[in-house]
Amino acid sequence: MKDTGNPLVVLFNPAPRKGFQAHRRVELPLNLLHTATPLVHAGYRVKVIDQFADPGWEPKLREALSEKPVCFGVSCMTGPQIIRALEACRNLKKLYPDVPTVWGGVHPSILPEQTLESPLVDFVVAGEGEETLRELAGALANGDSPREVAGIGYHENGEYIYTGNRPFVDLDAQPPLAYDLIDIHLYRRKIFGSDHVSFNSSRGCSFRCGFCYDSVVHKRVWRAMQPETVVSRLERVIRDHDIRGFNFTDDNLFIHLSHAYKLMEQIVRKDLRIKIGKLHIRIDSILKMDDDFFRLLARAGVERFTIGVESGSQRVLDLINKNLTVERVLEASRKLIGTSILPHYLFMMGLPTETPEELGQSIRLSEQLLRENPRAAKSFNIYMPYPGTELYRFAIELGLEAPQRLEDWSPLNYRYVPKKSPWIVPGTKKLLAGLDFPLMFMGTNFTYKKTHPIVRGLARLYYPLARYRVEHLNAHFPIETMVVKRLGLFGRQD
Ligand code: B12
Known part of the structure; x- marks a missing residue:
């Protein structure tokens, strides 16, 4: 039975390698775990799909997207991950054209404006994701303007908006x-x-x-x-x-x-x-x-x-x-x-x-x-x-x-x-x-x-x-x- 009570956020870790190499020498997706944890504490249901580590990622992603999420978060380093991150966003848009994609991680943090030029990217989180994604998901779930959410880039009326840097998170205060x-x-x-x-x-x-x-x-x-x-x-x-x-x-x-x-x-x-x-x-x-x-x-x-x-x-x-x-x-x-x-x-x-x-x-x-x-x-x-x-x-x-x-x-x-x-x-x-x-x-x-x-x-x-x-x-x-x-x-x- 599906729990449709609290809003859903789906997070995706694209594989930096393909084929049989994709699932070798994997590491915990700390990028997404650190970002997802505050969302869980704020009452969101979060699904983390790891294309890199999990040979069963595809059915899991299908299942996660059987319900419309508030947003689809993607983590990305510079390099081959980008191709598969774009592929995942393309597939998401076929299913739910109006679900925003949120890109975070090292690459979009360094190049937020260029990343946003892709039609498959709706928001970029620059820097640490813990507080930013929680606030952004809140704004999206409530239909509020994302302007007040520090640390993000997006387009409004065709214009690039960057909401300004956010102080680094207090690591001890994180759950x-x-x-x-x-x-x-x-x-x-x-x-x-x-x-x-x-x-x-x-x-x-x-x-x-x-x-x-x-x-x-x-x-x-x-x-x-x-x-x-x-x-x-x-x-x-x-x-x-x-x-x-x-x-x-x-x-x-x-x-x-x-x-x-x-x-x-x-x-x-x-x-x-x-x-x-x-x-x-x-x-x-x-x-x-x-x-x-x-x-x-x-x-x-x-x-x-x-x-x-x-x-x-x-x-x-x-x-x-x-x-x-x-x-x-x-x-x-x-x-x-x-x-x-x-x-x-x-x-x-x-x-x-x-x-x-x-x-x-x-x-x-x-x-x-x-x-x-x-x-x-x-x-x-x-x-x-x-x-x-x-x-x-x-x-x-x-x-x-x-x-x-x-x-x-x-x-x-x-x-x-x-x-x-x-x-x-x-x-x-x-x-x-x-x-x-x-x-x-x-x-x-x-x-x-x-x-x-x-x-x-x-x-x-x-x-x-x-x-x-x-x-x-x-x-x-x-x-x-x-x-x-x-x-x-x-x-x-x-
Ligand atoms: C572990 C690791 C890996 C793992 C992958 C981990 C994974 N599960 O995805 C492996 C070993 C596979 C890997 C591979 C590579 N890596 Co590496 N890796 C790291 C390392 C050492 C730690 C990452 C980590 O755990 N950080 C801790 C977490 C908490 O921080 P984070 O990932 O940055 O996430 C935070 C934010 O970025 C943001 N965020 C991240 N994702 C998302 C997603 C959303 C939706 C949001 C909102 C926010 C958000 O919020 C998080 C919490 O604050 C980093 C260096 C570092 N210390 O970060 C390098 C690093 C990320 N890697 C790097 C590179 C270059 C690579 C490679 C491309 C090449 C290489 N020489 O290793 C390859 C991949 C290519 C290939 N063909 O294999 C560079 C990235 C530079 C860049 N411009 O992208 C880094 C920064 C190392 C460096 N000093 O240059 N890597």
Whole structure:
């Protein structure tokens, strides 16, 4: 029986990948959970449909839309998600032409006006969605003007209206997440022997890395839940779902080391016995920690740090404003060797003006890090100029044609080099095409380790060629990359 009492809001998470890849390596849709929870508390019925994680999303969406919602909310990053977000809105409009679509998330927050130029987008929520969507849904349900709702963009009589910025939400004042809106089992991932789900305890970062969305979306303002609140939220997940593993999605939990220290102390004091399978940290924060801090992190359950190194070339590090030296990377890495924490070093390749030699320096640095600490892992992703960032503006100077329509942003994908990419030096581009795939096989984290035995066998056979290519920066006739791309196993996935 349908409960038609309270107004309905349907929220949709579009998949960034398609086909069988869509449902791999999924993460909790914290974007929608954080946005949906205040709506639930305000008395709305909310349905969250996750195309990314849920193979059964289609019938669930049909069922959710068997009744007319107040609005249809969509979350979106820059990239292939846009195509599927538009597709979902097109289908919604066929069913209910007058139900407004509301776009939120990083991409519409950065480009609200351009996003609204699509006829399939009625409202854009810029920035945090918690209070904005609740107020907007209220205005829509009551037939009030949305003018008073701060933080939204829309068209009125053909004119673009932006209602002005809204202060950041008080994270401690938010109700605990309404996990019952999703099937949490879809998101459990076993790492370090425990089921893990994503968790977010702070937002923003005060650094100025030229590639990062932070300064435009979070205005370099760091906000965090108090340690007590974090602990009580974690306790709930443990109690209600028997999950004791958490991957933190915080941009930078370590802006104030004292905050991170207190949080870890609380976790230990409350005897949560959790594992933290992923926690992002900068090199400089590692260098500021003493042995006591590392011991505390280990006791609190921290298993792995993800660490943005980005490049092995000092010129490139300076260019991207990383505020880091190669020597300090090595110093921090050596410091971690004596601890139980696994480092996962993240690199970018194809950064604007990066030469083949400089990419070679990154590869050499990654190999040195892995040689010195065999428990470490590394990943290389292809740099993409994301809108609103300093490096995006530089890429424009180098000849990037700014995408003019919402859908033109969809080819931006960190495993795919667009044909027209004037920010990438031609020699480097050739290396990217030939080395992106073999690089995945270097180090302990190589992606196919946990896959089917046949895939593992093929990977083992391929390994010597991958090694040769990486060692000699050899990207000649990358037949293997062409094959895996043709088979849709790697590369462009829109
Ligand atoms: C987890 C994560 C993912 C997950 C997906 C999570 C999911 N379920 O959808 C995975 C691993 C799949 C992923 C993939 C990618 N990601 Co990612 N990801 C993140 C990460 C680390 C955390 C997201 C999160 O949980 N945030 C916490 C929540 C609470 O914040 P939020 O998502 O911003 O949501 C708030 C608002 O945006 C808004 N909101 C969001 N959605 C909606 C919807 C509505 C209707 C409304 C009203 C409001 C609203 O309200 C929310 C609450 O305040 C962020 C960085 C970060 N710390 O945010 C990067 C980030 C979002 N990713 C990014 C990128 C670039 C990608 C990739 C495109 C490429 C890459 N290199 O990883 C790929 C996708 C492409 C592909 N082919 O796979 C960029 C986005 C930049 C941009 N311009 O869009 C970010 C910001 C990282 C960065 N520093 O550059 N990602």
